[in-house]
Amino acid sequence: MTTVFTLDNIITVLRQTSILFLLSQGLTVVILTGNIDFSVGPLAALCGCICAQMIVHGFPAGLGIVSALMTGAAFGLTNGLLVGKLKLPSFVATYGMSMVASGLATIVMNGGVIYGLPADLTALGAGTVGILPVPVIVTGITFAFLYAVLKKTSFGRCVYLTGLNQSAARYSGINSLMTILAAYLLSGLFGAAGGVVMTARLNAADAGMTEAYGLKIIAAVVVGGSSLLGGEGGVERTFLGALVLTVISNIMNIAGIASEWQNLVFGVIILLIGGLDYSRHHRS
Amino acid sequence: MEPMLRIENLCKSFPGVKALDNMSFDLYPGEVHILAGENGAGKSTLSKCILGYVRPDGGHMFLDGKEIAFASPKDSLACGIAAVYQELTMVPWLNAAENIFFNREPVYGKTGIVRTGKMISDARTILSDLGSHDIDVTVPVRKLGIAKQQMVEIARALSMDPRLIIFDEPTSALSEKDTEALFAKIHDLKKKGAGIIYISHRMKEYDRIGDRITVMRDGKYICTGRVSDFSGEELIHHMVGRKTVRIYSRREEKAASRTESDQHRKTEGPAPAEIKEVLKVENLCDKKGRVKNCSLSLRSGEIAGIAGLVGSGRTELARLLFGIDKAGSGKVLLHGEDITGCSPGKLVRKGIGLLPEDRKEQGLALRASLAWNVTSAGLHKAFPGHILDRRTEKKLSEDYMEDLNIAARDTEVRALNMSGGNQQKLVLAKWLLADTDVIIFDEPTRGIDVQAKREIYAHMAQLAASGKAILLISSELSELIGMCDRIYVMREGAISGELSGEELSEEKIGEMMFGVGV
Amino acid sequence: MKRPDTADMKRLARRLPPSVYITIILICFFGLLTDNYFTLDNMGVILRQAAPLLAVSCGQTVVVLTQGTDLSLGSIVSLMSVFWILLLNLGVPLPAAVACCLLLSALCGLINGWVASKLKIPVFITTLGTQNIYKSAALLLCGSMTIYHSHPVFRTVAREGFLHLSWSVWIALAAYSLTVFLMKKSRFGKMVRALGGNEEAIATSGGSVIKSRILVFVYAGLMAGIGGLLVCCRIESGNPNAGNGMEFSAVAAALLGGSSLREGGGDPAGTLFGVLLIQVLKSGLMQVGVSSIYQNAIIGIVVLAAIIFDAIYRRTDSE
Incomplete structure (x- = not known):
């Protein structure tokens, strides 16, 4: 047992957690507004692919990253408009967008896979500053940023109030359309960031690279204890959720439990925690 | 018998x-x-x-x-036992025949397969019995007008042979x-x-x-x-x-305080605050025909009432004024500025507030804490720099808890766990913080205890005295008469009259509400 | 029966969902671009490929009419294809295996319905959870690998048939006809409309909203089960990924066909055209030589466009 809690191990776990956490951070904001975003995973893949493709075609890494982030922002805003303006049920709209994203990712990759990226990008995934891996630092910074925005600004409060009771928020003069747009924008941006870091970490890109994350992204938020009804929770909880899921995955891997069981477990977790949360609120 | x-x-x-x-x-x-x-x-x-x-x-x-x-x-x-419900129970995409016989359709044996022909002819019989030969029983009811839907609803109840x-x-x-x-x-x-x-x-x-x-x-x-x-x-x-016992009479209080302030004026001699028109509504209509050509005005320092039955368009009017629904035609002027079509967010900043009718669904975020609710409408007032500050929020909430006598353990209690009266006072606190020039109260005392009622009345009176313009929408006539300087009466979407001074009586308002000419 | 005059024709034309016209335009378009497009064989192939989706879409349409979407249907398809092969491999006789599959798919639907209506968990959370559970079950049953069994019935169902249409097409059409018939002519159909349009109607007529809702999910599960068996016949194997994304194509087919996610509206009969549109597009893109890598994106965009169109159209319609 003594070896489990060495600094090295802790850092390894943090590194493993970082990409999942990055992806589910933005989603947390959307879930806090009482909506959902199914497109984070495929969008991350798309953005990672765009970034890798641009770099392979001779553009500087910075431009690749910016393009990826812009793609993420565009998808996020589209999601926001579909949900906030057209009032589509968020799971339908974002499910559709996820199909578009994964389709586009296949096109960007031309059906292939990219291996071997220049060092200025891979540093983002494999590099370290002192003892800390870069992905951990990136995730840490974005976490701090998002935490501050959600807990310390008026905008953050609007996110919570919209999720707690959209009707009451409207009757308080809160512009829920802008809030929802901004939430999806953040979700898109974090999806893009997650995709870029993942590409850098893998030193490769392919259209299906985030498939393994699939449900885990939502599960991390739910396990963290943010309510799917909106308005309760926060990114700090998502951090715990992502950490727990990573550790569970690790344990299951070590114990030799097939990855299929893992998805089953995540499905049951969502049903159980989502259901408990919902019935708790309905009873009161 | x-x-x-x-x-x-x-x-x-x-x-x-x-x-x-x-x-x-x-x-x-x-x-x-x-x-x-x-x-x-x-x-x-x-x-x-x-x-x-x-x-x-x-x-x-x-x-x-x-x-x-x-x-x-x-x-x-x-x-x-059958009923014709006030709320329609029609399924919009089913036709009249299917709605009349819903869940009682004539079927072949026990198959659950509907005998459409029989059902349609039966429906025709029932409807023509009611004199509605012109209703096409094969068209989805959503395409029928509301009057025809109501006839179908009646036919449905009658078809049960109750x-x-x-x-x-x-x-x-x-x-x-x-x-x-x-x-x-x-x-x-x-x-x-x-x-x-x-x-x-x-x-x-x-x-x-x-x-x-x-x-x-x-x-x-x-x-x-x-x-x-x-x-x-x-x-x-x-x-x-004849509700002889009024819980609160602003007029009496006013009379009392007037003599006081008269004495005050004699010694100090400042001019009374200038009374000006704050809100002016001209021929306002909504898009659905539930508010028709409403015109009214509201002056600073007064409480104007709106009486009317549920469904007379009073709540719809309030929603229009607060920008929740978009106006079809007409104008709303605030301090002379045209604010028609502004969003609720803009209106709050310009100076209109609304305590909505449904406190649990619209007034409060029930799952949120007291403090969060207090600042929810006045975030821009409490935190002008957009940066939240826990201490300011706690202090503000505690101040309002004390001012409004809100009974709660601390500022972190969820609104959910508070009594109706305290919840309503919490909604009031939220609009006190937003500090708007116009405050619309829609049924502020529904379902709350007498003590809380009295407190809310006192605060409304105080707000009016401090120069705010207040619009009070209520079903309780005694409340309107006790509180208001003037009362508009609404009937079937339009303002059917305005009463003030000595004209204010339950009977008079009742006649205008029910549309009985005496 | 009176002769349809032009006014009737016009009214009919207006009632047809836009997907009919888009499908016709697409068929013409692909017909001009490729040789031998307008052959019975080619049409037969397109329909054959469309058969499983048609069955699943029938189930999804019923759920959509109640204003929900069942996200687990694709997983049920995968699960059934794997489960059937597994049973056959275990030596279970064919009819018994089919019966077991249909029973299991109905059970999957029952779980969805029970959790969603009895425990009052929102439909999308419920089916998101069960989507992963059923999918994992499929993966576990076959050890994440495609499993095979050779049986003549697969070829018979998928390739042989009647009037240039394979038996799989006939089965799917039967499921479709049954769905349209039930929606139009049965008490169940009226219940579904009420679940989507005005639940009060059920309560005031002495019915049970919960029971009706459970029945809807059981029906959807059953249809997805049939879809799974049809997929299995076509690919002659059990593939745990066979149904991936099908739940969403089915939602799209329902919406393209004119069903609406708002107040239980629309015509379930249109779903056939929604399915045809998707399949004609898919097959056509392939035949024209559009690389398979573009297909998912194009289909995704078309589907999303259909949903957006539905939202805007219904909104202006209701105002």
Whole structure:
């Protein structure tokens, strides 16, 4: 047992957690507004692919990253408009967008896979500053940023109030359309960031690279204890959720439990925690 | 003769309200028994108890002398009780025939396959029986107008061949002709020995079809008698009641304070604050025809009231003024500036606030803490730099808790766990912080205790005295008369009159609300 | 029966969902671009490929009419294809295996319905959870690998048939006809409309909302089960990924066909055209030689466009 809690191990776990956490951070904001975003995973893949493709075609890494982030922002805003303006049920709209994203990712990759990226990008995934891996630092910074925005600004409060009771928020003069747009924008941006870091970490890109994350992204938020009804929770909880899921995955891997069981477990977790949360609120 | 339905001492409480309080009622076969009373008098709750929708807390109901306790509408249907509900129960995408026979369709054997031909011809028969030959029973009802849908609704109840039938405001959407046809049908039913409970606000209908009438008020039985024995004025009097004890009278308080301030003025001598028009509404209409050509004005330092029945368009007017719904035509001016079409967010910053009718769904985020609710409408006032500060928020909330006497353990208590009165005071706190020039109160005292009511009245008076312009929408006439300088009365979407000064009386408002000319 | 005059024709034309016209345009378009497009064989192939989706879409349409979407249908398809092969491999006789599959798919639907209506968990959370559970079950049953069994019935169902249409097409059409018939002519159909349009109607007529809702999910599960068996016949194997994304194509087919996610509206009969549109597009893109890598994106965009169109159209319609 003594070896489990060495600094090295802790850092390894943090590194493993970082990409999942990055992806589910933005989603947390959307879930806090009482909506959902199914497109984070495929969008991350798309953005990672765009970034890798641009770099392979001779553009500087910075431009690749910016393009990826812009793609993420565009998808996020589209999601926001579909949900906030057209009032589509968020799971339908974002499910559709996820199909578009994964389709586009296949096109960007031309059906292939990219291996071997220049060092200025891979540093983002494999590099370290002192003892800390870069992905951990990136995730840490974005976490701090998002935490501050959600807990310390008026905008953050609007996110919570919209999720707690959209009707009451409207009757308080809160512009829920802008809030929802901004939430999806953040979700898109974090999806893009997650995709870029993942590409850098893998030193490769392919259209299906985030498939393994699939449900885990939502599960991390739910396990963290943010309510799917909106308005309760926060990114700090998502951090715990992502950490727990990573550790569970690790344990299951070590114990030799097939990855299929893992998805089953995540499905049951969502049903159980989502259901408990919902019935708790309905009873009161 | 034995009554077919006898109700004794029925009680039903909902959180914060006693909807039925020892209510008694009886109905004989072949009789039309009218149930009258203001909104919230408990008429609907009583009919819901009879239908098995709502389980009474206490009391007894007897059908043909046997005690009944329905668990669901299924049981009441089985006993031959049907109803025409106030809210339509139509399925929009089904046609008239399918709606009339919903869940009772004629089927082949036990297959569950509907005999469409038979169903359609049966539906035609029932509708032509009601004089509605012109309703196409094969078109989805969403394409029929509201009047035709109402006829289908009536046909549905009649098709059940009931021996006891409840009509809840059946004629509010009907034309003269359809109303006549319905009355003829009711006459037939009477002859056949069915019992009919008829709920309506239209007093001229009472003489037309009613045998007996029972008046309810505040969930209580007031009186019963033959319809012909009551005059219109008497009925209104019974319905609104002579509520001699006013909880709060702003006019009296004002008179008292005026003498005080007069003395004050003599010594100090500052000019009284200039009274100016804050809000002006010109010919405002909504898009759905529920608010028609409303014009009103509101001056600083006054409380103006809006009286009207539920559905008269008062809440819709408030929603238009606060920008929740978009206006169809007309103008709203705030301090002379045209603010028509602004979003609620803009309006709050410009100076309009609304305490909505539904405190739990619209007024508060119930799952949020007291402190979060306090700052929810006035985030820009509490945190002008957009940066939240826990201490400021806590301090503000504690101040309001003290000012408004909100009983809560601390500022972190969830609004969910507070009593109705405290919740309403919390909504008030939120708008005090937003500090808007105009505050619209929509039913601010519904379902809260007397003490909280009194406090809210006092705060409204204080706000008016400090120069705010207040619009009070209420169903309680005594509340309006006690609080308001002027009262607008709304009826069927339009402002049917304005009363002030000595004209303010329950009877006068009641007549304008119900549309009875005296 | 009176002769349809031009006004009737016009009214009919207006009632047809836009997907009909888009499908016709697409068929013409692909017909001009490729040789031998307008052959019975080619049409037969397109329909054959469309058969499983048609069955699943029938189930999804019913759920959509109640204003929900069942996200687990694709997983049920995968699960059934794997489960059937597994049973056959275990030596279970064919009819018994089919019966077991249909029973299991109905059970999957029952779980969805029970959790969603009895425990009052929102439909999308429920079916998101069960989507993963059923999918994992499929993966576990076959050890994440495609499993095979050779049986003549697969070829018979998928390739042989009647009137240039394979038996799989006939089965799917039967499921479709049954769905349209039930929606139009049965008490169940009226219930579904009420679940989507006005639940009050059920309560005031003495019915049970919960029971009706459970029945809807059981029906959807059953249809997805049939879809799974049809997929299995076509690929002659059990593939745990066979149904991936099908739940969403089915939602799209329902919406393209004119069903609406708002107040239980629309015509379930249109779903056939929604399915045809998707399949004609898919097959056509392949035949024209559009690389398979573009197909998912194009289909995704078309589907999303259909949903957006539905939202805007219904909104202006209701105002």
